[in-house]
Every structure is written in C-alpha cells, then in structure tokens.
Amino acid sequence: MSASLIGKRIVLGVTGSIAAYKAVALLRLLVQAGAEVQVVLTESASRFIAPLTFEVLSGHPVVQDLFAGHQDMKHLSVTEQADLLLVTPCTANTLAKLALGLADNLLGTVALTIQCPLIICPAMDGEMWEHPTVQGHVTGLRGRGVMILEPETGALASGQWGKGRLPDEAVIFEEVCNVLVKGRDLQHERLLISAGPTQEPLDPIRFLSNGSTGKMGYALAEAAIARGAEVVLVSGPTQLKVPRGVSLFPVQTAEDMLRALTAHFHWATTLIMTAAVGDFRPKQALSQKLKKEQWDGAALQLERTPDILLALSAQRTHQRMIGFAAETDHLLEHGQAKLAQKHLDMLVVNQIGGNQSAFGNNTNEVHVLTPHNPPRFMPRQTKRQLAGKILDCMLDLPPVHLAQPTVLHKSHTG
Ligand SMILES: Cc1cc2nc3c(=O)[nH]c(=O)nc-3n(C[C@H](O)[C@H](O)[C@H](O)COP(=O)(O)O)c2cc1C
Structure with missing residues (x-):
C-alpha cells in the first residue's frame, strides 16, 4: 500500500x-x-x-x-x-x-x-x-x-x-x-487471457473437468480494462459476469480453447494463461448417454489434450507469455521447472487443495517467478488486488524480440 x-x-x-x-x-x-x-x-x-x-x-x-x-x-x-x-x-x-x-x-x-x-x-x-x-x-x-x-x-x-x-x-x-x-498505463496493451476450467465430454451429459471457477482470469481482465488495455477473454464454462469492455470467447474443451487462443495470438501483446486446462480427455466421447449399469467395471480410455503453451510458443513472435501453475506441493521447485520448460516470461504459482485452495476462493497468495529474478511472494489478498500487482509485474518484463518462434520440447502442460 x-x-x-x-x-x-x-x-x-x-x-x-x-x-x-x-x-x-x-x-x-x-x-x-x-x-x-x-x-x-x-x-x-x-x-x-x-x-x-x-x-x-x-x-x-x-x-x-x-x-x-x-x-x-x-x-x-x-x-x-x-x-x-x-x-x-x-x-x-x-x-x-x-x-x-x-x-x-x-x-x-x-x-x-x-x-x-x-x-x-x-x-x-x-x-x-x-x-x-x-x-x-x-x-x-x-x-x-x-x-x-x-x-x-x-x-x-x-x-x-x-x-x-x-x-x-x-x-x-x-x-x-x-x-x-x-491511470491508463495499459492503453497500448492487448491482453489475451484464458480463464476457467475446460470440460472434456464423456457422453452428451457427462464430462471430465476440474474445480477452477475462473475468478483469477476474470479479475485480471477487469483490472486490465480499468487501466486502458484491450482484452480478449477465452473462457471455459463459469458462473461469472463478463467485465464490461472485455470481448468474451466462450469455449468448452481444451481443443476449443487452443483454437480460440490461436485465432487471437498474433493480435495480442501478452498471453496470460490462467485457465485450468484439462490434461486428459476420453479417447472417444460417446454420442449417446450410457446407462448406469453399462458403466459397471467399464475402463475409461484417456488421451492427452493438446499442449496449448507448446502450440502457441511455436508461433510466438513478440508476445509476452505468462503462465499460471496450480500445485499441491513443492510450489517453487515445480514452478521453476515449468517456467524453464515452457520458456515463459513469467509464471504465477499458486497452491491448490486444502481450505485456502486457489480454486474457488476470492482470495489467494502466490509466488511470481521470472527467469532472471528471485521469486516474489505476494501474501494473501483478493484476486482483484493480486490482478493489479500481476499486471504491474507484467509491465516490468523486458520486451520480447524473437528472431525465430521458440520451439519447445513436448511436455506436460498445466
Ligand atoms: C440500519 C439500516 C441499514 C441500511 N443499510 C443500507 C444499505 O446497506 N444499503 C442500502 O442501499 N440502503 C440501506 N439502508 C436504507 C437507506 O438508509 C435508505 O434507503 C436511505 O434513504 C438512503 O439515503 P441516502 O442514499 O441519501 O444516503 C439502511 C437503512 C437502515 C435503517
């Protein structure tokens, strides 16, 4: 303060x-x-x-x-x-x-x-x-x-x-x-923000998903608009009201999210991936509802969803790339590994699980990791307050000038 x-x-x-x-x-x-x-x-x-x-x-x-x-x-x-x-x-x-x-x-x-x-x-x-x-x-x-x-x-x-x-x-x-x-210190910024969970259908009424509510991504979108940025929000299903001035692209699956993000990636000055993208999906989504008894003992065959950061990194020209990681343990260790693996400019690591889980809460505490500086801890505060501080950190990042798009090795994406 x-x-x-x-x-x-x-x-x-x-x-x-x-x-x-x-x-x-x-x-x-x-x-x-x-x-x-x-x-x-x-x-x-x-x-x-x-x-x-x-x-x-x-x-x-x-x-x-x-x-x-x-x-x-x-x-x-x-x-x-x-x-x-x-x-x-x-x-x-x-x-x-x-x-x-x-x-x-x-x-x-x-x-x-x-x-x-x-x-x-x-x-x-x-x-x-x-x-x-x-x-x-x-x-x-x-x-x-x-x-x-x-x-x-x-x-x-x-x-x-x-x-x-x-x-x-x-x-x-x-x-x-x-x-x-x-004031309007983000008026020259075009932010592409992903938020919420993804849903991977099992059949017409069931899906695999996670407990993300999208609050962090929506808070970032709202804070960025207030500071003059243009914002495209690619969001999985949430109950949240879309902040005024934000262009919303609703999606359901990881595949949909990749498509919508790819469509806006060249427009963006910064990508902020807060979405909790499902890592796996059923190999085959059934076209008809399976009866209760048909599930008995049935084995679910899964396959990996597309690695969104990997796909976008391969097309990167000038965009800052900011990731979010949700970890249950060894937050800094896992975070540093992901920051390096994905060639991100910044990674915000938060804890999931327990009473104070990042999922669903209005408040959160995070560690902000960047490649060349020590981790910065941001103590528990509202997601709206955190959003403001994360945007401040974004503005401190050095500009990105890539001669060639970064090509990453395929690995696990959160
Ligand atoms: C104990 C008490 C608490 C009140 N709290 C609220 C409130 O939180 N929000 C509200 O819109 N009105 C509240 N009211 C009603 C307003 O005081 C009332 O509408 C008043 O005319 C508002 O006048 P003002 O807008 O000129 O201040 C409350 C009334 C009482 C008696």
Missing part, C-alpha cells in the same frame, strides 16, 4: 448504508497516502456515523446540506479541481439518483457538476443488488464511463448470504490508485 496520492483531491461521498463505518478506514488510507479529501455526507449517512469523525480524520469540515452554504455555492466549490469523486458505500437510493441525475441533495448535485472520474462502490442487501431496477442503473452508469466496483459475496448485515457487501478499504484504495496514479 505504498502508492502516493500527494496532490490528489478526492471528494468522498458517503451514504446511508450499514457499511458507512468502512468509509472511515478508507478515509484514513487516503489521507495517509497524501490525498486531500473533502467528505460529503448524505442526511442518512450522518445517522450512521457522526460528521465529527470524518472532520477530524480529513482535517476539513464535512459538507452535507445543499442549502446551508448557499452563499458560496457549496455544490460547485466542493468539486473545484477534484481529481475523483468516490461514492462509498453507495446505497440503492443514491445509486438511482446518480443514474437518473437527481439533484435533491448535495451529493447528487455535486455529481452533476464534476468533470473528474466517478467511482461508485455499492453496498446493499443481495436481493436489492440483484433487482432489475438496480442492475439497470448499474448498466446505465457504466455505459457513461462510471466505474462501479462490484460488491462482494458473503454474510450481509441482514443475516443473509449474498452479493452486496462493500469490499474492504484496501480493495477500494487500490481501485482509487489505479485511477489516480496508474
């Missing part, structure tokens, strides 16, 4: 959500990083947290009432030279106001006068978040270039489990830094 926000002016809008207390910790991070923060509270927000807390921590009086400061046109002066308007937590009510351009309080009015980027971090009950009206507002705002940080799934204040939780302050802080510091 070392980014400097010195010289940055942020308007922090806080609304009447149970998560309003989290805005206090975020304010501390912003101020510690050197930002000048002006807090705007809605009437409801001040019923959750007293303005005094924000005043002490920001060093500025909180502004709240549209009519109280009419002499100095507070709704206009607050936003003067602001670099960012950050609304967190944002209630369903304020989200609707921002989407519709309602200006019946100071925050709504301020939002209509700003010229700077707007980040909204919604927080609400899961059913409210999923409501078509709320989703319609989210779509409308995104369509106008507003950044919406998706709420997280977890235990909600209502006692229910669902999507609607405000992300931790560190995640929001990271997003702010992405916008204010990193």
